[in-house]
Amino acid sequence: MKRAAAALAALLLATGTAACGSNDKGSEDKGPDGPHLAVSGAYVKEPPMPDMTAGYFTITNTGRDADTLTSVTSDLAKHVTVHTTKPDGSMTEAGPLAVPAHGRLVLRMGGYHVMFIGLHRKPKTGETVTMTLRFATSAPITVNAPVQPAGYRPGDR
Numbered sequence: 001m002k003r004a005a006a007a008l009a010a011l012l013l014a015t016g017t018a019a020c021g022s023n024d025k026g027s028e029d030k031g032p033d034g035p036h037l038a039v040s041g042a043y044v045k046e047p048p049m050p051d052m053t054a055g056y057f058t059i060t061n062t063g064r065d066a067d068t069l070t071s072v073t074s075d076l077a078k079h080v081t082v083h084t085t086k087p088d089g090s091m092t093e094a095g096p097l098a099v100p101a102h103g104r105l106v107l108r109m110g111g112y113h114v115m116f117i118g119l120h121r122k123p124k125t126g127e128t129v130t131m132t133l134r135f136a137t138s139a140p141i142t143v144n145a146p147v148q149p150a151g152y153r154p155g156d157r
């Protein structure tokens with residue numbers, strides 16, 4: 001009986017050691033790292049209407065910490081906001097949007113998008129629009145987004 005208890009203790013100890021071992025291995029995942037953001041696939045739709053248009057992009061976070069997209073600014077329009085599209089197709093202002101750790105935030109047609117209202121100029125296909133993305137943690141990222149025809153559909157991204 002005593003022997004069995006000792007064996008059990010040894011087993012628990014071994015298991016404990018194994019767990020520690022795996023924790024030690026995981027220590028690469030500890031310590032400061034922060035978000036690491038990159039923006040891809042940015043484009044702005046050639047305005048279908050004289051006074052407004054929309055922009056899209058994907059933010060990829062390869063870091064161990066989440067970040068938050070707090071605002072987008074551009075000199076293209078008087079009002080630049082981030083919208084979300086509701087199931088009925090209407091749009092409403094979105095709050096700050098999370099960029100998850102080891103994840104991404106996608107702005108696409110029918111979903112989140114940058115809304116430009118009160119255009120200072122009407123950008124044409126082939127031109128670029130500068131957008132500055134601001135975050136809770138990361139430094140701002142400025143993107144030169146190409147203008148695409150209204151019927152443009154990006155591939156999967």
Ligand SMILES: [Cu+2]
Pocket residue numbers: 054083084091092113114115
């Ligand atoms: Cu909108």
